[in-house]
Amino acid sequence: MSEKFFEAVSQVLGPEAVDVSDAGRASYSSNRLPGGDRQTDGIVFPSSTADVSTIVRLAAEHGVSLWPTSTGHNWGMGEFSPVRGGQVIMHLGKRMNRILEVDERLGYAVIEPGVTFRQLRAKMAELGDKFMISGTSGPPDGSIIGNAVDRGAGYTPHFDHFGTLCGMEIVLPNGEIFNTGDGALPNANTRFTNKSGFGPLLDGIFTQSNFGIVTQTAVWLMPRPATILGFAFSFAGDEDLSEIFELVRPLKLNSVVPTLIKVTSGGYGFATEDTYPYDRTNGQVPLPDDIRRELQEKHGTGAWLVSGALYGPSVGALQPTLDKIRAVFEASGKATYISHKEMLDNPIYKIHLDTYSGEPTASEVDMLNWRPGGGATWFLPATPMIGEAAELQHQTSRRILAEHGFEYFVEFVCSTRAARGLHLIIFNRQDPDEVARMNSAYAALVEAYDQIGYPIGRTPTDWQERAMSRLPVLQQVTHQIKAALDPMGTIAPGKYGIS
Ligand code: ADP
Structure with missing residues (x-):
């Protein structure tokens, strides 16, 4: 099943988008948790939002489940290991690691999943240190998006890392691209600056969940005090x-x-x-x-x-x-x-x-x-x-x-x-x-x-399903959302106990 999937991805996106080698699989299977390593059939490496969408569609076609992750540096939380074994790891950060834009007037940067704390910090230095990022005490090469969507936090006034995101671009389980907030209008000039626009605030449902894959977002920056x-x-x-x-x-x-x-x-x-x-x-x-x-x-x-x-x-x-x-x-x-x-x-x-x-x-x-x-x-x-x-x-x-x-x-x-x-x-x-x-x-x-x-x-991946089982109503509601958005279980079934 997954063999055909890997062949299809390789054919459409090139061999650099796939790793099914023993060494590759072994290097993605280890973690620090007590539940043991998780074996994977292989890893896919998209280079753009379009690639992510293509891979998601191919996964659905071949009955494969994907575990999207940015840099896998969340040590003691699970690293690259999926909640359930047998899922194909989508390592977004390897090739999608660009700082797409820095707006110095309004103080935000538009980033891809592989952009790390170290990288954005260095970019700020290059631009004259007018802005500071909300740092981390975790690995400097951890992903800013990965941390924010797992609702990690920092120590400055911008400690609420998810709260500093604006205008998330998300690939849904059917391969469609969804922009949150004002970004719903394709030519919106406020996509990266206004959060409370029209309709329900959906950004939050893409954190600690498996309803979509975040492919880019703005992150707000704080002016650096003297x-x-x-x-x-x-x-x-x-x-x-x-x-x-x-x-x-x-x-x-x-x-x-x-x-x-x-x-x-x-x-x-x-x-x-x-x-x-x-x-x-x-x-x-x-x-x-x-x-x-x-x-x-x-x-x-x-x-x-x-x-x-x-x-x-x-x-x-x-x-x-x-x-x-x-x-x-x-x-x-x-x-x-x-x-x-x-x-x-x-x-x-x-x-x-x-x-x-x-x-x-x-x-x-x-x-x-x-x-x-x-x-x-x-x-x-x-x-x-x-x-x-x-x-x-x-x-x-x-x-x-x-x-x-x-x-x-x-x-x-x-x-x-x-x-x-x-x-x-x-x-x-x-x-x-x-x-x-x-x-x-x-x-x-x-x-x-x-x-x-x-x-x-x-919660670390080892305990996510058990943690959710204590909360039956949340489990039911998230299950209903999952069934509506991802009936095939294409994206990370079991993550945070949602399937
Ligand atoms: P870190 O930045 O700490 O290395 P990870 O990349 O390991 O973070 O991601 C932390 C968690 O967030 C993982 O459970 C992963 O599944 C999820 N995640 C990371 N990046 C994305 C993304 N771009 N879209 C959806 N979920 C993601």
């Missing part, structure tokens, strides 16, 4: 989280701090610089508290590191606001102030500065080496900006992870009303016992968070 002044505070006590949340909330709600504010557990920092000290624990896991405290001390992370940045014309202009923020935190009697200069000099603090400045950084990715064996997975619930709620989540996650032999590494990325509670769980993927514990830890986290009323959000 001065970016970072600040951080460390807190020594595990029990300080609740108080920290209460201090952070008014700073965001009243727009005192323009960036998001990160509240990061010590391990989420020191794991970028250190590896698990098996020699000191006689091979035992998880990390004992005394060694954790020692590492927190060694790397200056505290039990919690709070950070943010101010934007303005000069340091002098920002100083009064910084003084106010210092006063807020120092009044707690528990915060140790870390200056912008100190942040520049410490590799862990520097990650924070980079993310607030729209500078892609590879340093945080070093966390993946904390344990050997290459396993990593994310657990991503949201947290209301209330101390008590954050503390309940903290207790719940720390307990479940410890029971299963894992460290509690979390970063709360705080916005006005909610934080993203980024949990990264590093495990040895070569050790079957650890893989089994990882699977039960994840199931236990989902169950416990459901019970306390905090559902998970963005």
Whole structure:
């Protein structure tokens, strides 16, 4: 079935559009999740929207399902691996990686799926740094579109990556091309600048779903401030989280701090610089508290590191606001102030500065080496900006992870009303016992968070179908949409539990 499909694609689009070699298939099958690698029959590489449309039509004709993906750099979320095995990978980013336009008057860039954070950052530099992109702490060569359509997020005022897209071009499961928003009118002059035009706002249904393939979009850019002044505070006590949340909330709600504010557990920092000290624990896991405290001390992370940045014309202009923020935190009697200069000099603090400045950084990715064996997975619930709620989540996650032999590494990325509670769980993927514990830890986290009323959000491919099965009405509605748009199951059946 798929053999004929690959032949047809190769015939119509040329042999460079297909890879069915053993080596090629092997290189696209691995990931870091506990559910194992996913074999694929082959990979297709469109070079244009027209190619995507052709491939989709051929897939439907041959009864093949496609797994569209941009760069497959979403480490710990699934990489190139489809939710269900046996799907043909469509690697959009390999040949569709052009920055099609930068509008410097209105501040947007029109990009293809393969455009990476690093690439768009470099383009901004080339144009004189008038604009900044919303950076990432993930791999710099990850796709901006891939991240946005999976509803990944950043750290600057443009943190809502999906929210910064405008005028998406989408290839539907029948091969037709659909432009969202004002783009529905072919000659619209407002396609990339106006979101709320006529009719239902459909852009969102193409995120965390399988209703279409995004082939280009505008991404809005933020004017780069003349001065970016970072600040951080460390807190020594595990029990300080609740108080920290209460201090952070008014700073965001009243727009005192323009960036998001990160509240990061010590391990989420020191794991970028250190590896698990098996020699000191006689091979035992998880990390004992005394060694954790020692590492927190060694790397200056505290039990919690709070950070943010101010934007303005000069340091002098920002100083009064910084003084106010210092006063807020120092009044707690528990915060140790870390200056912008100190942040520049410490590799862990520097990650924070980079993310607030729209500078892609590879340093945080070093966390993946904390344990050997290459396993990593994310657990991503949201947290209301209330101390008590954050503390309940903290207790719940720390307990479940410890029971299963894992460290509690979390970063709360705080916005006005909610934080993203980024949990990264590093495990040895070569050790079957650890893989089994990882699977039960994840199931236990989902169950416990459901019970306390905090559902998970963005989900690694291994758990998407199970996560959707808890939500019967959403499952039914998305199933109905899927049946209407994609009765043949041409695009990624099973993705986010939609089929
Ligand atoms: P990253 O930028 O992190 O490398 P990926 O390319 O791996 O992101 O994509 C993340 C998720 O988004 C994957 O589940 C993939 O299926 C989906 N996705 C990525 N790009 C597109 C696209 N252009 N159209 C539709 N879905 C996409």
